[in-house]
Amino acid sequence: MSLLEIKDLHATVDGNKILNGINLTVNRGEIHAIMGPNGSGKSTLAKVISGHPDYHVESGEVLYEINGKPSKILELEPSERAREGIFLGFQYPVEIPGVTNSTFLKEAFNSICKHQGAEELDAFDFNELIGQKCKGLNMDPSFIHRPVNEGFSGGEKKKNEILQMSILNPILSLLDETDSGLDIDALKIVAKGVNDLKSKYNATILVTHYQRLLDYIVPDFVHVLYQGKIIKTGGKELALELEKRGYDWVIGEKVQ
């Protein structure tokens, strides 16, 4: 059974059609990269999967494996999807003034533990866990006591997404341009975060504009999204070709 199966998904925002029939199957253990020109609908797809209320699904289905059964997750609240192991790394992480990273993460971690029947951690053990994760990702632990993303640099916000991912230990990670705006070292940190999580149970969908990330995280599939549709799928060599030739030739092929 596939972990995620998207069937002919059509979605709108503010009455504009953005997704025009997406089909995508992701199995456990796989890494998928989604590339495509600006405005083609990549973030929209990630947000629809995770349940953002601004996006309306007109037709189609998203099935996700819960307790060994394919489940229609479009009916679930975003928090329920997260508790079932779906994680969205935001293209533009949101600033939450007045809530510290540690409070926020502890709340999130414990709500997921509770749902999965695991024991919640107290403040002491949780800080221990965060400390380890920060160290593992070579991140400054002082981040933890600052309000979520407030005043963080663009790259720090992205690293914070990876920290959250590594603490929440998701089954399906949707990383929306987590590599944009990162310096080389940070890029390696992000790649490490993803590679550390990789197992035969987990899957990752990476939205990216740069083949560079794919030097560190090797995708099993590369998809090209254009005008709300996947118009080409290939292996990691497709990313290299896109890097050299741009999107026009793929779009041209499609038109013919």
Add this chain to the structure above:
Amino acid sequence: MNGEMKIFLEKASGFNQINNDQDGGWSADFRDRALNNIKSSGIPSSKTEKYRHMDMSAFLASSVSSKDQQQNAVVSTADYHFNFVGGYFREDLTKKENLPSGLEYSLLGGSEVQDILAQFVDSTDFFQQMSNSFMDGGLLIKVKKNHTLDSPITIGNHDPKTNEALSLPRILVVMEEGASAELIEHYRGFKGVSWTQSLTEIYIEKRACLYHTSKNTGCPTGTQLNSTKVKVLGAGEYHNLSLFLGGKKSRNNLDVELLGEHAHCELVGLFSNDDSGICQNFTHIHHRVGDTTSVQYYKGLLDQKSLGVFNGTIFVHPKAQKIDSNQLNKNLLLSNLAHVETKPTLEIHADDVKCSHGATIGRLQEDEIFYLQSRGITKKRAVQILSEAFAIDAIYKFKGTQDREATVLYVKEFLETLPALKG
């Protein structure tokens, strides 16, 4: 004379008969002057901007109790050094053994305070005139020259649990030169159609510094007014945190006069309400001389059909140059029916002045809620976390307090009762 005035005067004379008929001295004159003032200026109409949303009928309908009746009321005074019962200062309940050293107190009334009280008289301030016309003792606190108190002074006003609904506690605080202290007042609205009106006058001498928290817990049927009038001399500092949580009607009147160079004040406030409750804040900062600074930061969090008002005025008097003053009021509406009226006013009569003010009214951002949801936090909990963060932020702006943890808890407990945040 109209009917309202007649009732008002009868109430005042009734009050003074049962409490004060034996004392003929200066305090009788003090009350008479205030009463004459009210007679000539009248009871303010709720049609005027300054007194909008005020409804004097609750006061006129309330009943006067005598001090004697309150002397025997049994209350739990565990939390406070100084205790008022039904508005009367109960000296016998004072926790003398726990008072920080460097502090002196007495019943307010001795003739040595009459000069200071006279300095505070403002014939245009109806609520002060009202408190003055009902003056009966109260509490005088003095922090001695160059003393720094090591723990906060706490004051509570207790419900007498009789049916007497009128309560007019009154405090005068004198911070002598170079003294430094923290003061925490807690007023509660009483059950029934009650009227609680406190007056706290604070005199801050040179280089003295006071941190002052005023907690006001409203009740669903009562009116609660709190007037604080402060004078700050050269290089003195006044820091205020005003919390007005719940209640049918509450009103915060906060006037600060910066009277000497390098005097500074910081006024932080949080008001929150639900149902059809009304919380009004009227702040006035007078920069009377140059080289004085002030900061205001007020937050409103409103649920259901409640109304919040922030009306903040900064006066820069002629010749008061080199003034730095900023004011910010931020409001968060938790329901479509809640509303806020915010009106910052600058009256500037000098030219070398840096004043800024701003106000925002908004709702929780969908994107913030979604961010939390995407991490497994339910929508309800996300709304709780974000609203709480909005409110608690104000408390963190009140720096230098020793009581922060308790204050945060006090606010959180209230927020949990708001319908939008419950459960």
